[in-house]
Amino acid sequence: DSGVTQTPKHLITATGQRVTLRCSPRSGDLSVYWYQQSLDQGLQFLIQYYNGEERAKGNILERFSAQQFPDLHSELNLSSLELGDSALYFCASSDPGTSVTSEQFFGPGTRLTVL
Amino acid sequence: GESVGLHLPTLSVQEGDNSIINCAYSNSASDYFIWYKQESGKGPQFIIDIRSNMDKRQGQRVTVLLNKTVKHLSLQIAATQPGDSAVYFCAENKGNQGGKLIFGQGTELSVKP
Numbered sequence: 001d002s003g004v005t006q007t008p009k010h011l012i013t014a015t016g017q018r019v020t021l022r023c024s025p026r027s028g029d030l031s032v033y034w035y036q037q038s039l040d041q042g043l044q045f046l047i048q049y050y051n052g053e054e055r056a057k058g059n060i061l062e063r064f065s066a067q068q069f070p071d072l073h074s075e076l077n078l079s080s081l082e083l084g085d086s087a088l089y090f091c092a093s094s095d096p097g098t099s100v101t102s103e104q105f106f107g108p109g110t111r112l113t114v115l
Numbered sequence: 116g117e118s119v120g121l122h123l124p125t126l127s128v129q130e131g132d133n134s135i136i137n138c139a140y141s142n143s144a145s146d147y148f149i150w151y152k153q154e155s156g157k158g159p160q161f162i163i164d165i166r167s168n169m170d171k172r173q174g175q176r177v178t179v180l181l182n183k184t185v186k187h188l189s190l191q192i193a194a195t196q197p198g199d200s201a202v203y204f205c206a207e208n209k210g211n212q213g214g215k216l217i218f219g220q221g222t223e224l225s226v227k228p
Contacts, residue, residue, distance in 0.1 A: 002158065031214055043159070043204065043218035056213030090158050094214060103149075104214065106158030 003027065004107035006091050012113045018079040021110045025072055025093030031055065032074040033094075033104060034066055038087040049074055081114045088112075127225045134192040136222045138205035143186060147208040149216070150179060150190045154201045162190070162203075192224075200226045 003026035013019055025032050034046040045058035049068035060066075063081075068074045078085060088111050092104040128134045140148070146167050151159035165172045165179045165188075172179050178191040188205050202223045206216040 002160070004158075033214060033216075035216075035218075042220045043206075043216075045215045045217065048213050048215060050213070056215045058215060092158075102214070103161045103164070104216065106151075106160070108156075109158050 002105040002107060004091060004093050004105050006089075006107040006110050008110060009108065010111050010113075012115065013081060014115055015081055015083060017081050017114075018077065019081065019112065021076040021078070021089050021091075021112075023074045023076070023091030023093075023107060025074070025091075026095075026105055029093035029095045029105070030072065031094045031102075032068055032072070033092040034060075034074070034076050035090040035092065035106075036087050037090060037109070038084075041087075043090075046076070078112070083114050086112055086114045124220070125223045125225065127227060128195050130195060130197060130226050130228050132195055134190075134195045134199070134224060134226075136190045136192075136203050136205075136224065138188040138190075138219050140186050140188060140205070140207050140219075142207065142209065143183065145207045145209050148179070148181060148188050149206045149208065150177075150188075151204045151206060151218075152199075152201045153204065153221070159204060195224075195226050197226045197228060200224055 005024045007022045030051045033048045037043045046060045048056040066076045088109045090109045092106045094102040094104045149164040150162040153159045163174045176193045180189045202221040204221045205219045
């Protein structure tokens with residue numbers, strides 16, 4: 001158990017809908033990262049937040065957005081869902097301190113299925 | 116563009132043998148490399164990391180080698196066990212991009228008893 005929790009574990013929805021995925025980082029970790037894992041694209045970095053502020057951005061679609069709240073949990077919002085958004089979404093957390101090269105601890109993931 | 120790729124998608128080894136998983140990366144400016152293990156139905160789990168100013172690092176039963184000349188990274192697992200069966204990913208971190216990790220496609224390691 002990494003200490004990172006994600007809810008829900010599974011999510012099935014229809015095209016055009018909007019969903020919210022939730023992540024609670026390990027206690028004390030200030031950074032939260034979101035990754036998408038699909039069969040054709042592998043593990044892709046989406047976005048990073050550090051202590052409530054956006055820190056780094058990957059190839060995140062405009063239909064996707066995220067935020068980190070004062071209690072450090074994070075939410076990833078996916079809207080206007082398409083079939084191709086079906087994937088595993090992972091959250092990771094780390095405590096970078098003064099270095100960005102800190103181990104990232106991954107949660108168990110949320111499996112999103114868009115029908 | 117930037118990429119971290121793996122030479123082999125699958126690797127099958129006999130229990131007790133040593134395993135070597137390879138990875139090529141394209142950006143020589145990368146600072147930091149990490150190997151992750153992902154078991155079925157779980158999130159990636161950190162195995163070992165290495166900074167760009169090193170060429171070898173050892174952990175428990177695992178060794179990572181970094182060859183910057185040819186932009187190659189390898190993970191060696193000694194005395195491979197059935198519990199080592201998983202998908203292994205190399206990942207690259209560039210310090211000037213926060214904590215962004217760029218992952219390779221993964222190698223599935225299968226250990227035969």
